[in-house]
Amino acid sequence: MSKPALLVVDDDAQVLAAVRRDLRSKYRESYTVISAISGEEALATIRELKARGDSLAIVISDQRMPGLQGTDVLAQSREIYPLARRVLLTAYSDIDAAVRGINVAHLDHYLSKPWAPPEECLFPVIDDLLDSWQAEYLPEAHGLRLVGHQWSPRSHAIKDFLAGNLIPYRWLDVTRSAETRNLLEAAGIGASDLPALFLEDGSVLTNPGPRQVAERLGRSLSAAHELYDLVIVGAGPTGLAAAVYGASEGLKTLLLDRHAPGGQAGSSSRIENYLGFPAGVSGSDLTRRAVTQAQRLGAELLVPLEVTAVSINEGYKHLTLNDGRHIVARTLLAATGMEYREHPAPGVAALTGAGIYYGAATTEAPAFRDRSVVVVGGGNSAGQGAMHLARYAKEVQIVVRRDSIGGTMSQYLIDQIQKTPNIRLRARTELERVEGNEHVERVAFKSDTGQTEVEDVDAVFVFIGTKPRSDWLPAGVLRDAKGFVITGRDLSADERYARVWKELREPMALETSAPGVFAAGDIRAGAMNRVASAVGEGSMVVRFVHEYLALT
Numbered sequence: 193m194s195k196p197a198l199l200v201v202d203d204d205a206q207v208l209a210a211v212r213r214d215l216r217s218k219y220r221e222s223y224t225v226i227s228a229i230s231g232e233e234a235l236a237t238i239r240e241l242k243a244r245g246d247s248l249a250i251v252i253s254d255q256r257m258p259g260l261q262g263t264d265v266l267a268q269s270r271e272i273y274p275l276a277r278r279v280l281l282t283a284y285s286d287i288d289a290a291v292r293g294i295n296v297a298h299l300d301h302y303l304s305k306p307w308a309p310p311e312e313c314l315f316p317v318i319d320d321l322l323d324s325w326q327a328e329y330l331p332e333a334h335g336l337r338l339v340g341h342q343w344s345p346r347s348h349a350i351k352d353f354l355a356g357n358l359i360p361y362r363w364l365d366v367t368r369s370a371e372t373r374n375l376l377e378a379a380g381i382g383a384s385d386l387p388a389l390f391l392e393d394g395s396v397l398t399n400p401g402p403r404q405v406a407e408r409l410g411r412s413l414s415a416a417h418e419l420y421d422l423v424i425v426g427a428g429p430t431g432l433a434a435a436v437y438g439a440s441e442g443l444k445t446l447l448l449d450r451h452a453p454g455g456q457a458g459s460s461s462r463i464e465n466y467l468g469f470p471a472g473v474s475g476s477d478l479t480r481r482a483v484t485q486a487q488r489l490g491a492e493l494l495v496p497l498e499v500t501a502v503s504i505n506e507g508y509k510h511l512t513l514n515d516g517r518h519i520v521a522r523t524l525l526a527a528t529g530m531e532y533r534e535h536p537a538p539g540v541a542a543l544t545g546a547g548i549y550y551g552a553a554t555t556e557a558p559a560f561r562d563r564s565v566v567v568v569g570g571g572n573s574a575g576q577g578a579m580h581l582a583r584y585a586k587e588v589q590i591v592v593r594r595d596s597i598g599g600t601m602s603q604y605l606i607d608q609i610q611k612t613p614n615i616r617l618r619a620r621t622e623l624e625r626v627e628g629n630e631h632v633e634r635v636a637f638k639s640d641t642g643q644t645e646v647e648d649v650d651a652v653f654v655f656i657g658t659k660p661r662s663d664w665l666p667a668g669v670l671r672d673a674k675g676f677v678i679t680g681r682d683l684s685a686d687e688r689y690a691r692v693w694k695e696l697r698e699p700m701a702l703e704t705s706a707p708g709v710f711a712a713g714d715i716r717a718g719a720m721n722r723v724a725s726a727v728g729e730g731s732m733v734v735r736f737v738h739e740y741l742a743l744t
């Protein structure tokens with residue numbers, strides 16, 4: 193197999209030669225550096241690469257060129273190589289074009305000319321982009337292959353687990369290719385054994401659950417120590433930030449998640465407002481960075497493990513796991529965030545995983561190429577989901593009860609949605625019911641005038657009604673009427689406080705009504721529901737953990 197390509201595009205032959213030379217000096221062993229003198233030539237080269245079955249890792253294009261501009265080249269290259277990283281080369285005077293290009297061409301980065309010295313200005317950026325590309329990209333002939341039915345909830349659960357845990361795999365829908373059927377026949381696997389996961393060593397797991405997959409892929413599910421200074425339950429942005437700070441400050445830190453690291457943010461196709469990522473960052477990329485950082489600093493991560501109960505004895509927190517094992521901690525951070533509520537419309541529960549998906553737009557979007565899908569909800573997560581689905585689906589309908597998405601969605605997403613021709617907004621409408629034999633085939637929409645309309649659709653992505661995941665916490669941890677955990681000063685305003693809190697000191701910020709049990713991020717009453725605030729709280733909490741440990 194040939195090496196993946198790095199493509200440079202510039203109409204100035206001198207600049208082109210200089211970038212090519214710099215890139216070759218560092219990357220020639222693992223990548224082929226190729227160049228084009230115009231946008232048109234670049235697109236022709238990209239099509240040739242595709243036809244040959246070669247991989248393209250990065251396109252770096254100058255903005256100002258006669259004919260096609262850099263942003264056009266990058267936007268069109270994305271249609272052919274969606275995973276290739278896109279970098280715009282600009283002069284300082286062109287930064288505005290680059291910023292506009294972030295939305296149009298979904299740039300991953302822009303570089304200002306000149307980029308000397310390359311060790312400081314060019315290579316760190318390219319290294320970072322190649323790292324993230326490598327994490328997502330899967331060469332044709334290798335890797336895990338998951339074979340199953342698109343409409344099987346068990347297939348969806350494994351896809352969701354693999355994608356959430358950033359494990360590259362290839363999805364093969366058994367109804368769509370004769371080659372896949374041959375593969376099953378050769379391995380002697382029948383329809384009742386699906387889904388089947390083919391591993392690189394040629395072995396196969398039939399109808400596995402996420403835990404079995406994790407163990408087979410060599411992921412440890414056993415804690416290394418008997419007692420931890422800090423156990424963090426939930427590896428969303430809050431838990432990951434706490435793990436980074438806890439481990440870096442010398443605490444014996446364990447992080448657990450029932451599903452995959454990343455939490456809600458991990459399912460986001462593009463987070464545009466997190467500090468330090470001017471071109472936005474995908475949830476999976478942010479998660480990959482955070483997990484690497486936490487583990488490098490010494491935090492232990494166990495996934496998938498669910499905490500089902502906690503008891504407190506002499507200040508020690510005893511956590512019960514879903515497999516019956518126990519873990520003991522001196523302090524505990526509840527960072528289990530929120531989850532979507534089940535949509536109450538008839539038909540939804542029966543078809544969940546078979547065309548009804550909660551949040552999972554990034555995992556399932558490619559399966560709905562050229563099909564019609566519905567997004568229910570008007571928040572930012574629904575907007576991001578709709579934008580991501582619109583890259584594949586023929587039509588995306590956003591259904592909201594209100595008369596617009598103005599009050600509930602950020603303006604940048606509203607602007608993007610308005611410019612996307614295959615997204616349609618159905619305001620003042622509810623999903624009345626879902627119908628289908630084994631999978632979603634039709635939905636009935638009901639408008640606020642009482643009129644019902646039935647339409648053929650292939651999938652419904654639900655992004656409404658979130659509820660906190662706090663039912664695993666002990667009764668001594670006070671929650672509000674909706675189940676959000678009350679922390680810090682807010683506790684003293686609660687009538688139950690005096691009965692529960694028996695310490696001579698006040699609860700610390702982010703401490704719950706159980707001493708040494710902290711809560712941060714979306715699970716907390718009054719949380720901001722943002723990645724940045726979750727990361728902020730997760731980082732802060734470690735300071736209070738130190739203070740608590742010093743008292744005991």
Ligand SMILES: Cc1cc2nc3c(=O)[nH]c(=O)nc-3n(C[C@H](O)[C@H](O)[C@H](O)COP(=O)(O)OP(=O)(O)OC[C@H]3O[C@@H](n4cnc5c(N)ncnc54)[C@H](O)[C@@H]3O)c2cc1C
Nearest residue numbers: 426428429430450455456457499529573713714721722723
């Ligand atoms: C699709 C989408 C897009 C978003 N986009 C943005 C954005 O662009 N910008 C922004 O600022 N915010 C965005 N948000 C909001 C942001 O993602 C959340 O505010 C943030 O993820 C909250 O982090 P958290 O760690 O507190 O909780 P979560 O992210 O909810 O993570 C909680 C984790 O706990 C785990 N867990 C739950 N129960 C248990 C248990 N009993 N045992 C073990 N593990 C458990 C879950 O599996 C999960 O991984 C988005 C949210 C969604 C859903």
